[in-house]
Amino acid sequence: MWDLLLTHGIVVTVDKNHTEYNDGFVAVQGERICAIGHMSELPQDYSAKKQIDCTGHVIMPGLVDAHGHAGHSLIRSLGDGKPGWEDLAQTIYYECTDSEFWRAEGALAASERLKFGTTTGVSMIGSTPRSELFEPLASHFEGAVSTGIRELAGIGSPYGVFPKHAKWWNGQTLLREYDVTPEMAYATTEQSVKELNGIHSRQICIVAPGRMGHRPDESIEANIEHNRKMFEIASKYGVPLHTHAYDDDVEFMHRYTPEVLTPMLSLTHSTGYSDEAINILASTGAWVFHGPSTNMHTKGHCPVYEMLKRGVNVAIVSDGSASSRSYDLWRDVKNTLLLQRFEHRNTGILSCGKVLEMVTIEPARALGLDKEIGSLEVGKKADIITIDYRQPHLFPFQMPVTRLVNHAMGQDVDNVIVEGEIVLHNRHFTLFDEDKMLDQAKEAQDQMLWRLNRPDVLINDRLYTL
Ligand SMILES: [Zn+2]
Known part of the structure; x- marks a missing residue:
């Protein structure tokens, strides 16, 4: 049984042959990719602990x-x-x-x-x-x-x-x-x-x-x-x-x-x-x-x-x-x-x-990590992102790499998987409370500004000048 299976996405592997699957899947076992291909190649008797339907999404390397x-x-x-x-x-x-x-x-x-x-x-x-x-x-x-x-x-x-x-x-x-x-x-x-x-x-x-x-x-x-x-x-x-x-x-x-x-x-x-x-x-x-x-x-x-x-x-x-x-x-x-x-x-x-x-x-x-990450290939670490293309600025979605490079934005990323672990699911973090993290960041900045004691750094006197 696989740990994780992503199905029905447009898979852009960024491997050396530039392989893409128009209706593809990526399977993960532990922290690594264990199978990848066209949906028609999915074994009849497959099973996975968790499955994400990636219809309307690109699946690509992080x-x-x-x-x-x-x-x-x-x-x-x-x-x-x-x-x-x-x-x-x-x-x-x-x-x-x-x-x-x-x-x-x-x-x-x-x-x-x-x-x-x-x-x-x-x-x-x-x-x-x-x-x-x-x-x-x-x-x-x-x-x-x-x-x-x-x-x-x-x-x-x-x-x-x-x-x-x-x-x-x-x-x-x-x-x-x-x-x-x-x-x-x-x-x-x-x-x-x-x-x-x-x-x-x-x-x-x-x-x-x-x-x-x-x-x-x-x-x-x-x-x-x-x-x-x-x-x-x-x-x-x-x-x-x-x-x-x-x-x-x-x-x-x-x-x-x-x-x-x-x-x-x-x-x-x-x-x-x-x-x-x-x-x-x-x-x-x-x-x-x-x-x-x-x-x-x-x-x-x-x-x-x-x-x-x-x-x-x-x-x-x-x-x-x-x-x-x-x-x-x-x-x-x-x-x-x-x-x-x-x-x-x-x-x-x-x-x-x-x-x-x-x-x-x-x-x-x-970084000396190309045997482990950087593309979607069997045996590599499962660092995977999905991008939601059913949005006006990306749709109708054709020519995946051209469209993504010219039109995608960071906010289009929907799911993020690192070493087989889902860390962002439908844009929600899974390992920590995002609100709490943001509040802690603001508190740390407030403390830094107290030590700096330069209120002027938050005022731009030239905001509307040439
Ligand atoms: Zn720098």
Whole structure:
């Protein structure tokens, strides 16, 4: 007897043959897919403990969002219209948080991702990130995995000016206040990878420094040491190495620490790259994670189409979710098409199927998880979403991949299954009380704002100006 059976859906597998079943089924045993096919192939004597009729739905793999920022869900919109958003984010993360902030935010962000169809998410702790303390990452994991999502999260050396001033709170009680040095991050990064992996099957701790390559505030020697140290920890524990990189960062790494440029390294958002950088990426297999909604696009261009043509590995990410972004990857596949087609003045470049792969099987490959997730195939983990297409903006429903990429939105996701467990059923969470989670998130934000004591961040003086 199967544990779960989804029937009568349009199945889009995203496997390497691009297999689709117009009236199909997917069967699950334990945490894995055990059968998949056309309804006519369903065995006569089948039985299942639970069956979901997916008439009017697409059945497809859960999305993989390979880059976002833990903390951002509780600082969305804050400081909008004012200069210095990065400084505000750093002050909040370093001086105004406690364990409950990171736990409640982890649950809120993971819930948003799940409701938009993302079953695997990657989060860097903070912006740059906060990595002198173990607690923010541990609390983030606690909140995120309680929702049912598969969560990869990590820390590594931050960037920016040192020493950074830090405070650590419990509610309205200040527990500690100190200066942060880059060296503090090395020890905490290794401790995190060592202690936070293996606690839960859906919790994977990675190494995620704020930026690698040529950080402008640091000397060449400090950058070389930083790049090597981050690579050493990731290699020692066999986990992905994920970071931001811009401008000449790739050339810097290639010149001084070429060993770090491997397919286990992923670089987001990759704006301002030269021709030489593209050649280096193509020859080493290091990944580019393109976030079309990122603020960095105001400073530079990410040459996605050129990189794909030249053999660079590229995935699409949300960069969720502050100051103005969303965890809705459906927006980002569409935004990727728009940006690349606009830049090339050509509506014929990049296909809908390719960008769909760039939020499913391609990021799974980047994270070393493509044998387990990223497509619907027998033997893989049952990370499955269903999309309700009996809605005016999707109906009459033909050409599934084209229609979904151009017209679907996160809110169209109806059911979400992670490792065979139904975590969202008809848009209702099954593992926790959504109202309670939202109230806890608001309370955690209220506490953070009390510590920040800057009522002006909630007022945009430039709201109706040009
Ligand atoms: Zn980012």
